[in-house]
Amino acid sequence: MDAFRHVLVVIDAADEQHKALKRGLHMARLSDARLTLFLSIYDFSYEMTTMLSSEERDIMRSNLIADRKAWLTDLLSEFDTDAIAIDISVVWHNRPFEAIIREAIKHKHDLIIKGTQVSASFQNLIFTPTDWHLLRKAPCPVLLVKEHEWPSHGQIIAAVHTGSEEEHHQKLNKRIIEHAQSMSKVLDASVHLVNAYPSAPVNVAVEIPEFDVSEYTDALEQHHxxxxxxxxxxxxISSHYQYLSQGLPEQVIPEAAKQLDAELVVLGTIGRTGLSAALLGNTAEHVLDQLNCDVLAIKPEDFVSPLA
Incomplete structure (x- = not known):
C-alpha cells in the first residue's frame, strides 16, 4: 500500500501546539505528501444580524474567511515548509465534522489529520464529539495526534482481530497491517501485531459441569x-513482533502500547450502523481513551461515508 499522498490537516485555532500541522509537515517531508490546511469557522451572531442585508452578511463572512486564510499563511511562516506542497482552505460551516468530511470527499483526500486534547492529570487522549464523528463517518483513514515527535526506529502497533472467521474482519485485518507497514516505511519504524482473545464464558462453566475451562482456553489460545x-x-512479521494476550481489547491494546512505548496504534473501524461493536463502539471508546499515543483509524475498503 502506498504512502498517503493527499492529506487534509484540520487546523484548530485554539491549539497553541499546532499538533496536527506539525505531524502533517513531518509526514510531508518524509513522503512528499501534498497538504491542505483546513479550517472551519462559524459565528452565529453573523446570522442573527437582522440590520444587515443578505449581501452585507455575505461580505462579512467573506472578509472573515480572508482574514483566517491570512492567519494560516502567517502561521506557516513559522515552520520549515521548503519543498512541501501546501494548499489552504477555510470554509464557513456550523458543524465542523461535517465540513471536514465534505472537504475530504470533494477533494478525494486519502488521510485526515486532527489534533486531540490531552488530560493533564493522566496524559491520556480526550476525544471530542468531532473526533468521534470523524472516526464514524470519514471516508478515509483518520490520524488523531498528540504533541510528541515521531522518532526514527519507533514502534507501530497493528491491532488485529484474528479470532473472527468473517470475511470483512479478515479483509480489515489486512488493511490494518498494510497501512501499518506503509507508515513504518515512512517513519522507519517496526510493526507489531497485537491481538486480544477472550476467556472462557463463565456461564458455560457453571451450567455444564463437565466443561473443561482449561482445555477450552488452551484451544482458544492456540487458535489465535x-x-x-x-x-x-x-x-x-516475525513471532518476536507478535503480541497475543487473553483479555478485552480495551485492556490488551493499551497495555501493549505502553510496554512497547508505541508511537502509533493502527486499528480498524467498521461502519455499519454508526460503528460496529467489533472494535469501534463501546470497546473502541475504552481503547482510545486509554492510549497514550497517536491513533490511525482505518475503514473497510468498501466503506461509504453517510455524508457522501
Whole structure:
C-alpha cells in the first residue's frame, strides 16, 4: 500500500501546539505528501444580524474567511515548509465534522489529520464529539495526534482481530497491517501485531459441569496463535513482533502500547450502523481513551461515508 499522498490537516485555532500541522509537515517531508490546511469557522451572531442585508452578511463572512486564510499563511511562516506542497482552505460551516468530511470527499483526500486534547492529570487522549464523528463517518483513514515527535526506529502497533472467521474482519485485518507497514516505511519504524482473545464464558462453566475451562482456553489460545502466525508469515512479521494476550481489547491494546512505548496504534473501524461493536463502539471508546499515543483509524475498503 502506498504512502498517503493527499492529506487534509484540520487546523484548530485554539491549539497553541499546532499538533496536527506539525505531524502533517513531518509526514510531508518524509513522503512528499501534498497538504491542505483546513479550517472551519462559524459565528452565529453573523446570522442573527437582522440590520444587515443578505449581501452585507455575505461580505462579512467573506472578509472573515480572508482574514483566517491570512492567519494560516502567517502561521506557516513559522515552520520549515521548503519543498512541501501546501494548499489552504477555510470554509464557513456550523458543524465542523461535517465540513471536514465534505472537504475530504470533494477533494478525494486519502488521510485526515486532527489534533486531540490531552488530560493533564493522566496524559491520556480526550476525544471530542468531532473526533468521534470523524472516526464514524470519514471516508478515509483518520490520524488523531498528540504533541510528541515521531522518532526514527519507533514502534507501530497493528491491532488485529484474528479470532473472527468473517470475511470483512479478515479483509480489515489486512488493511490494518498494510497501512501499518506503509507508515513504518515512512517513519522507519517496526510493526507489531497485537491481538486480544477472550476467556472462557463463565456461564458455560457453571451450567455444564463437565466443561473443561482449561482445555477450552488452551484451544482458544492456540487458535489465535495459529491465526496470528499466519498473518505474520503473510506479511513478513516475525513471532518476536507478535503480541497475543487473553483479555478485552480495551485492556490488551493499551497495555501493549505502553510496554512497547508505541508511537502509533493502527486499528480498524467498521461502519455499519454508526460503528460496529467489533472494535469501534463501546470497546473502541475504552481503547482510545486509554492510549497514550497517536491513533490511525482505518475503514473497510468498501466503506461509504453517510455524508457522501
Amino acid at each position: 496463535v495459529n491465526r496470528m502466525a499466519a498473518l505474520g508469515r503473510e506479511y513478513g
